[in-house]
Amino acid sequence: MKFYARRIAFYVVTLWATISLNFLLPRLLPGDPADILLAKMQRAGGELSETTVRNIKTLLGGDTSSMWDQYVAYWGRMLQGDLGVSITKYPAPVTDLIAAALPWTVILVGLATVISFVLGVGIGAWVGWRRGTWVDHLVPFTTVLQSIPYFWLALVLVAIFSVALGWFPIFGGYDVWAFPEGPEWSWAFIGSAVYHGFLPALTIVLSSVGGWLLGMRNMMVSTVSEDYIVTAEAKGLKPVRILRTYATRNAAIPSIAGFGISLGFVVAGSIVMEQVFTYPGIGKLMIQSVQNSDYALMQGVFLVITIAVLAANFIMDIVYGFIDPRARHNV
Amino acid sequence: MNGDAVLTARSVSIEYEVDPPVKAVRDVSLTLHRGEILGLAGESGCGKSTLAYGINRLLKPPALMTAGDVVFHDRSGEDIDVVGLADEELRRFRWDKVSMVFQGAMNSLNPVINVRAQLFDVFTTHRPEMSKRDKQRRSEELLELVGVDPERLTSFPHELSGGMRQRVMIAMALALDPQVMIMDEPTTALDVVVQRGIIREIMRLREKLGFAVIFITHDLPMLIEISDRIAVMLQGEIVELGTATDIYRTPQHEYTKKLLSSFPSLRGDRGDFVRTGHQPISATLGAASAEGGAA
Amino acid sequence: MSERLEVTDTSTDYESVPETLSDRTIDPAIIAPGAMMSPPVDSDVQAARDEAGAARRGFRQLLPRMSLKLALGLTIVIGITLFGILGPLFCQDPTDSDNPALSPPSAEHWLGTTKLGYDVLAQLAWGTRGSLMVGIVAGLIALILSIVFGILAGYKGGWWDEILSLFTNIMLVIPGLPLVMVIATYIPGRSWMLVALVLGITGWAGSAVVLRAQARSLRSRDYVAASRVAGEKTARIIRVEILPNLLPLLAAQFLFAIIFAILGEAGLSYLGLGPTGSITWGTMLNDAQTGQALGTGAWWWFVPPGLMIALLGAGLSLINFSIDEIINPKLRLAPENARRVRQAKRAGRGVESVHVTNGGEA
Numbered sequence: 010m011k012f013y014a015r016r017i018a019f020y021v022v023t024l025w026a027t028i029s030l031n032f033l034l035p036r037l038l039p040g041d042p043a044d045i046l047l048a049k050m051q052r053a054g055g056e057l058s059e060t061t062v063r064n065i066k067t068l069l070g071g072d073t074s075s076m077w078d079q080y081v082a083y084w085g086r087m088l089q090g091d092l093g094v095s096i097t098k099y100p101a102p103v104t105d106l107i108a109a110a111l112p113w114t115v116i117l118v119g120l121a122t123v124i125s126f127v128l129g130v131g132i133g134a135w136v137g138w139r140r141g142t143w144v145d146h147l148v149p150f151t152t153v154l155q156s157i158p159y160f161w162l163a164l165v166l167v168a169i170f171s172v173a174l175g176w177f178p179i180f181g182g183y184d185v186w187a188f189p190e191g192p193e194w195s196w197a198f199i200g201s202a203v204y205h206g207f208l209p210a211l212t213i214v215l216s217s218v219g220g221w222l223l224g225m226r227n228m229m230v231s232t233v234s235e236d237y238i239v240t241a242e243a244k245g246l247k248p249v250r251i252l253r254t255y256a257t258r259n260a261a262i263p264s265i266a267g268f269g270i271s272l273g274f275v276v277a278g279s280i281v282m283e284q285v286f287t288y289p290g291i292g293k294l295m296i297q298s299v300q301n302s303d304y305a306l307m308q309g310v311f312l313v314i315t316i317a318v319l320a321a322n323f324i325m326d327i328v329y330g331f332i333d334p335r336a337r338h339n340v
Numbered sequence: 341m342n343g344d345a346v347l348t349a350r351s352v353s354i355e356y357e358v359d360p361p362v363k364a365v366r367d368v369s370l371t372l373h374r375g376e377i378l379g380l381a382g383e384s385g386c387g388k389s390t391l392a393y394g395i396n397r398l399l400k401p402p403a404l405m406t407a408g409d410v411v412f413h414d415r416s417g418e419d420i421d422v423v424g425l426a427d428e429e430l431r432r433f434r435w436d437k438v439s440m441v442f443q444g445a446m447n448s449l450n451p452v453i454n455v456r457a458q459l460f461d462v463f464t465t466h467r468p469e470m471s472k473r474d475k476q477r478r479s480e481e482l483l484e485l486v487g488v489d490p491e492r493l494t495s496f497p498h499e500l501s502g503g504m505r506q507r508v509m510i511a512m513a514l515a516l517d518p519q520v521m522i523m524d525e526p527t528t529a530l531d532v533v534v535q536r537g538i539i540r541e542i543m544r545l546r547e548k549l550g551f552a553v554i555f556i557t558h559d560l561p562m563l564i565e566i567s568d569r570i571a572v573m574l575q576g577e578i579v580e581l582g583t584a585t586d587i588y589r590t591p592q593h594e595y596t597k598k599l600l601s602s603f604p605s606l607r608g609d610r611g612d613f614v615r616t617g618h619q620p621i622s623a624t625l626g627a628a629s630a631e632g633g634a635a
Numbered sequence: 636m637s638e639r640l641e642v643t644d645t646s647t648d649y650e651s652v653p654e655t656l657s658d659r660t661i662d663p664a665i666i667a668p669g670a671m672m673s674p675p676v677d678s679d680v681q682a683a684r685d686e687a688g689a690a691r692r693g694f695r696q697l698l699p700r701m702s703l704k705l706a707l708g709l710t711i712v713i714g715i716t717l718f719g720i721l722g723p724l725f726c727q728d729p730t731d732s733d734n735p736a737l738s739p740p741s742a743e744h745w746l747g748t749t750k751l752g753y754d755v756l757a758q759l760a761w762g763t764r765g766s767l768m769v770g771i772v773a774g775l776i777a778l779i780l781s782i783v784f785g786i787l788a789g790y791k792g793g794w795w796d797e798i799l800s801l802f803t804n805i806m807l808v809i810p811g812l813p814l815v816m817v818i819a820t821y822i823p824g825r826s827w828m829l830v831a832l833v834l835g836i837t838g839w840a841g842s843a844v845v846l847r848a849q850a851r852s853l854r855s856r857d858y859v860a861a862s863r864v865a866g867e868k869t870a871r872i873i874r875v876e877i878l879p880n881l882l883p884l885l886a887a888q889f890l891f892a893i894i895f896a897i898l899g900e901a902g903l904s905y906l907g908l909g910p911t912g913s914i915t916w917g918t919m920l921n922d923a924q925t926g927q928a929l930g931t932g933a934w935w936w937f938v939p940p941g942l943m944i945a946l947l948g949a950g951l952s953l954i955n956f957s958i959d960e961i962i963n964p965k966l967r968l969a970p971e972n973a974r975r976v977r978q979a980k981r982a983g984r985g986v987e988s989v990h991v992t993n994g995g996e997a
Contacts, residue, residue: 156948161941245434
């Protein structure tokens with residue numbers, strides 16, 4: 010399974026690159042983030058212990074030791090799972106904050122993306138199959154949908170459905186008044202979560218379905234004119250079989266292979282979308298950290314988001330290898 | 341070759357609905373006899389492939405059959421109006437009575453499923469009563485028939501060489517014991533040695549199983565070797581139809597003569613071109629159109 | 636008398652046709668919302684190349700056919716561009732707060748005013764200018780980078796390819812917006828140029844992958860091989876032989892890069908990380924959010940900027956559609972052909988019984 014080994018190696022390298030980026034950026038870019046942060050903390054009235062100052066400098070630079078020493082120290086902390094301490098929610102460790110927010114995003118974005126992908130590829134396949142009919146004319150409209158910024162769409166949806174019609178809640182992941190202690194495992198809570206998650210999910214689906222639909226449709230049109238489809242017809246196979254096993258399976262390959270890039274956009278969109286909905290996910294956390302110069306939290310969230318994306322990519326790699334035998338056999 | 345007709349095409353016309361419409365096949369009639377090899381020769385674009393696809397109801401837009409009928413004379417005695425077949429009937433007709441081998445098996449096999457799946461497809465659709473074991477056995481038989489190791493059943497198309505892929509295609513075409521096999525340039529994309537092997541295979545199978553073949557190619561000398569009768573097409577019409585010997589010895593139509601003389605020969609007059617690069621004085625062609633024999 | 640050559644038995648199978656599967660093997664990540672809309676296939680680049688082979692003689696041949704889609708797309712894009720260029724000249728000062736605050740559209744203020752009393756239409760006009768500038772600059776940067784990483788890697792192959800590709804793939808997988816946010820956070824004062832730069836250097840990876848795949852297949856074409864044998868330098872080959880043939884593809888990628896730069900900037904600005912001191916559609920949305928436009932139902936404030944983004948995006952996409960149809964003629968021809976045949980059949984010209992094979996015939 011050289012294919013998978015190669016992909017895993019790649020992800021490890023990417024992870025290394027991400028951590029290194031986290032290390033390098035504050036040190037290379039203009040401005041002295043460590044000082045800014047320390048000043049901020051002092052203004053907020055916190056007591057700055059030796060350890061805190063040292064931790065911050067390890068994180069952000071401003072240390073007097075050499076770059077390489079700093080790098081090693083940074084890695085040391087990373088490998089221990091120490092992502093630092095947040096200043097917005099001082100002294101909560103970054104890892105805790107992320108752990109609390111992560112499930113919200115993963116479930117919402119994960120589910121919505123899967124729905125969007127399946128819908129997009131499914132409808133796209135059908136449209137591509139029935140090319141030359143009125144359905145073709147719908148396709149350009151999906152491009153309009155695709156160009157709409159996620160968050161603007163979110164705003165519009167909220168304006169219509171929450172403010173004007175009052176059908177859906179305006180913000181939050183769940184009803185904070187009904188569950189003042191926070192999340193709990195009960196049907197009522199899950200119900201509330203689903204209710205609150207509906208509009209955000211809808212936003213994601215509406216914004217991203219167009220891209221997959223278009224890509225699949227185009228690939229389908231190409232695929233249907235391939236020789237093996239003609240062979241399949243000549244063999245007298247049932248149209249359903251041809252559509253499924255001969256056409257769609259081949260046409261879907263680029264969509265699956267390209268899932269990685271698309272995921273980047275989905276992530277970007279969700280981050281901003283969480284802001285609109287004040288959804289308690291990782292995106293909101295990232296935004297908070299950015300707006301408050303909570304660098305430790307920001308770096309931690311960035312790292313975790315990247316890891317999540319890598320994981321999703323890897324899952325897609327498995328699917329891809331499963332569907333396309335050429336990938337498994339070539340390298 | 342006995343005198344019974346297995347396929348009769350009458351006054352078939354096929355048009356390409358482009359702007360302006362192009363008549364690809366004009367009023368073509370031909371008869372295929374049981375067990376015979378009928379060669380269909382002509383240059384690119386003369387309509388021979390279009391005709392074949394038309395006979396098998398495989399025309400793709402913008403091609404459209406505008407006139408004619410095609411009748412299949414089943415060995416059970418029944419006559420089937422191919423043009424009038426609809427949906428289910430057409431699907432059942434396909435591959436069972438008339439099968440096809442396409443040009444360039446490079447792409448004729450589904451890349452994402454293995455050979456066995458593609459063979460099984462045929463059986464599942466047309467012989468639903470076959471058990472899995474039967475299907476397996478028959479598939480292995482078929483591969484052995486065409487000279488491919490039955491182990492290859494689990495291979496994917498990209499793991500096979502060009503020649504093997506073509507053989508698999510032929511095996512697939514034979515799966516249901518068809519009465520007619522239409523072969524559209526089945527060897528053009530292969531090198532000469534492999535070509536030879538495939539042609540030989542086809543001839544042998546035909547001897548054994550007795551199906552008729554419509555062999556489409558631009559390679560006239562090859563047809564002369566293997567066909568019983570040859571039809572020469574030019575711009576959508578059949579300009580000459582006769583036995584292989586007749587075509588070779590006494591070509592009637594101007595175009596046939598042209599076609600024959602554009603293939604350089606190793607010996608004799610026409611061999612001048614190959615040996616010395618000079619045209620023989622007796623050349624009647626502006627034939628810089630000396631295409632080689634193989635692709 | 637038949638002259639049949641006796642065939643000697645050959646049981647060896649020679650692989651005769653070069654395995655083009657590697658060219659057709661999908662380089663991961665070709666399809667994405669907003670990356671190339673259709674995978675440029677070997678043979679279709681061939682078709683494009685044939686068309687583009689005349690590029691040096693006739694640029695006209697490269698231009699997409701005029702169609703409703705293209706006309707619509709061009710109208711929208713040109714319209715918006717003109718609005719951005721000329722609009723600010725005709726509107727009042729966007730930072731003039733001497734107007735009644737939060738008033739709905741009226742004769743005086745066609746798009747109403749913001750919470751601080753700014754005229755929304757003026758803001759929109761200046762915002763158009765700002766967004767377009769960011770978009771175009773970022774698009775250019777992304778295009779140049781993707782040419783370097785994509786075409787160079789695809790053409791040179793070997794170690795160059797490995798290293799450049801690795802870098803490309805890493806940039807591809809690391810999520811874009813978070814990265815941009817991280818970078819933008821460390822820099823307190825951000826000019827629009829800087830924002831454009833940051834967006835550009837984080838947004839080239841997708842294009843690079845597509846271009847690399849194409850450069851790889853072009854590399855094996857005869858005319859390129861001929862140039863190499865003749866001793867031409869790499870830079871020249873790329874400039875003279877490869878780039879012109881990829882022109883439609885490059886144009887499409889450029890347009891995509893613009894869309895995404897604008898979307899990216901809008902997102903950034905909305906989060907407060909955009910250009911400080913400039914007006915763009917994104918900053919308008921940010922202002923609208925902080926100004927409680929939603930809560931107070933001031934739709935005239937937050938609807939227009941988003942609408943503009945969507946419109947521009949749609950317009951550019953429509954143009955890309957038409958370019959797509961050059962690159963992949965099947966996309967235009969297949970539906971067209973199917974339609975023609977259906978019409979002919981309805982006119983009674985077909986002889987076959989009407990049946991549904993695969994899609995395309997109804």
